[in-house]
């Protein structure tokens with residue numbers, strides 16, 4: 001190989017090398033700028049993404065101490081809350097028989113499941129009425145095993161008070177003619 005040929009080869013080689021270096025730098029710059037845009041979004045660094053994130057992880061409620069309402073963002077909710085709570089207590093005080101019935105009795109006595117006398121079925125209830133109200137109430141509260149099936153105490157809901165069970169029984173009997 002002559003010296004001239006060597007030179008040409010070397011020059012070409014350098015040219016290719018230079019091109020590769022420039023090419024690498026350009027690719028690096030492009031990928032960097034693309035990454036900056038997309039990764040920033042994925043990591044919630046754009047204003048929009050940060051806002052959406054804050055909305056998603058926003059706490060349901062905040063403890064707002066009396067006297068510190070000024071610092072509380074949710075002070076409107078905190079101030080109106082006691083009034084609403086009082087109302088709820090007032091409502092819980094008076095027992096709604098229909099509501100208890102719908103919650104604890106209708107599952108069996110609505111369709112007449114497993115031998116339960118159907119609500120509003122006069123014939124089915126006639127014989128039971130003869131037992132007297134006190135007995136029916138006792139069976140409602142403490143449960144009853146009869147020929148037709150098993151009536152669980154308090155309709156299977158031990159959280160019900162005697163008053164609630166009585167109100168549900170009253171509602172059930174009111175549905176008879």
Ligand code: HEC
Nearest residue numbers: 104105108115116128136139146147148149150151155169
């Ligand atoms: C899991 C089903 C079921 C639920 C829930 C249920 N009952 Fe009963 N109940 C029965 C069955 C079955 C009988 C019939 C038992 C028998 O006479 O053999 C019955 C019978 C009765 C009787 C008649 C008892 C008697 O001495 O003849 C009353 C009263 C009664 N249920 C009230 C209620 C009330 C009030 C509720 C809701 C608080 C309720 N039941 C919820 C199944 C249920």
